[in-house]
Amino acid sequence: MIRMSEVVLPGHPDKFCDQVADAIVAECYQADARAYCQVEMSTWCDQVFLTGGIVTRQPLARDLAEIVRATGRGIGYVTPNAIVADRYEVRDTVCQQREDPRTWTDHVNDQCISVGWAGYDAKVAWLPPEHYLAHTLGAALAQSCRGGRLKAQGPDGKLLVRVREGTDQWQVEQILVTLQQLPEVSLLELTARIVDDLRDAYAGIQARDPRWAARFDDIELLINPNGPLLNGGSDGDNGQTGRKLVVDYYGPRVAIGGGALSGKDLSHIDRAGAYAARHAALRAVRTGARECRVVVAYAPNRNVPLDVVYEMDRRAEQLPPSWFAHSAVRERYCGGAYVAALGVGAHFTDASLPWN
Numbered sequence: 001m002i003r004m005s006e007v008v009l010p011g012h013p014d015k016f017c018d019q020v021a022d023a024i025v026a027e028c029y030q031a032d033a034r035a036y037c038q039v040e041m042s043t044w045c046d047q048v049f050l051t052g053g054i055v056t057r058q059p060l061a062r063d064l065a066e067i068v069r070a071t072g073r074g075i076g077y078v079t080p081n082a083i084v085a086d087r088y089e090v091r092d093t094v095c096q097q098r099e100d101p102r103t104w105t106d107h108v109n110d111q112c113i114s115v116g117w118a119g120y121d122a123k124v125a126w127l128p129p130e131h132y133l134a135h136t137l138g139a140a141l142a143q144s145c146r147g148g149r150l151k152a153q154g155p156d157g158k159l160l161v162r163v164r165e166g167t168d169q170w171q172v173e174q175i176l177v178t179l180q181q182l183p184e185v186s187l188l189e190l191t192a193r194i195v196d197d198l199r200d201a202y203a204g205i206q207a208r209d210p211r212w213a214a215r216f217d218d219i220e221l222l223i224n225p226n227g228p229l230l231n232g233g234s235d236g237d238n239g240q241t242g243r244k245l246v247v248d249y250y251g252p253r254v255a256i257g258g259g260a261l262s263g264k265d266l267s268h269i270d271r272a273g274a275y276a277a278r279h280a281a282l283r284a285v286r287t288g289a290r291e292c293r294v295v296v297a298y299a300p301n302r303n304v305p306l307d308v309v310y311e312m313d314r315r316a317e318q319l320p321p322s323w324f325a326h327s328a329v330r331e332r333y334c335g336g337a338y339v340a341a342l343g344v345g346a347h348f349t350d351a352s353l354p355w356n
Contacts, residue, residue, distance in 0.1 A: 050092045055098075077155070158176075308324055
């Protein structure tokens with residue numbers, strides 16, 4: 001069976017938008033533990049547009065424009081990159097109200113179908129192996145851009161993998177990388193650095209899990225096949241919150257629900273439901289299923305979901321509808337400063353999160 005998946009690096013303009021949106025959610029939680037937040041961001045060139053609504057009892061400690069620029073600096077949009085975050089012109093039309101947010105956050109205020117999935121085992125973070133591989137290699141390149149062989153390269157980039165899955169082993173057949181670079185670094189030099197980083201990251205993956213059977217030298221590598229990418233980020237493409245949902249969820253193999261993630265506080269039912277469904281699927285796999293998909297449907301002003309559907313291949317624990325109730329989920333997954341780190345795409349890859 002041929003499996004494929006891809007990820008984008010933190011400096012991709014869509015991921016920049018997701019990270020800013022979740023940084024704003026985290027800022028709201030600093031002002032009010034029950035904050036309401038629904039914020040979208042788009043970007044093009046040196047322009048950023050913020051829309052949405054925020055309700056907290058106390059004012060935010062930082063201006064939203066400063067959150068945009070600070071997030072960009074943290075990603076690597078600094079000199080000598082083609083993008084310098086401090087130059088962004090931020091058009092902020094977010095409506096901020098000083099009221100009790102529980103008027104919005106203490107009940108289901110939207111309809112939603114949420115899908116959660118888990119499979120395999122902890123060695124692949126309970127994800128499809130090809131998606132785990134893409135995330136792990138992408139994270140290694142991102143880390144290298146921050147302070148390794150690729151320091152100051154990126155931070156925009158994409159990575160795609162093609163894997164042949166057998167009964168008990170996985171043959172990686174292709175890895176495709178497109179990475180932003182500085183003009184003074186030759187494409188040949190950049191390619192050599194990327195190959196070395198991929199080799200090291202893949203060796204670590206193989207050391208932890210022998211099911212990755214392919215020799216690195218047998219993998220076809222495609223590095224910047226379109227030539228040098230100099231003007232990455234919003235200099236070369238527009239960005240929008242929520243456009244990388246398949247990357248954020250489980251890759252193209254697994255269908256996802258209709259709900260967004262980044263930019264919404266954790267009481268929003270599409271985000272809360274997505275985390276609850278993942279949590280429930282994971283418990284099923286840990287109690288006997290090889291893989292499990294959980295589909296949950298919610299309706300406005302209905303605390304308990306309309307339906308919860310389990311799809312799994314072996315008998316395992318199934319949680320009752322009351323476990324998925326909005327009031328229960330809201331208390332189980334409290335927001336906080338940690339939410340700022342989720343926008344990079346860590347929703348279902350960070351094992352420290354309660355639903356993982």
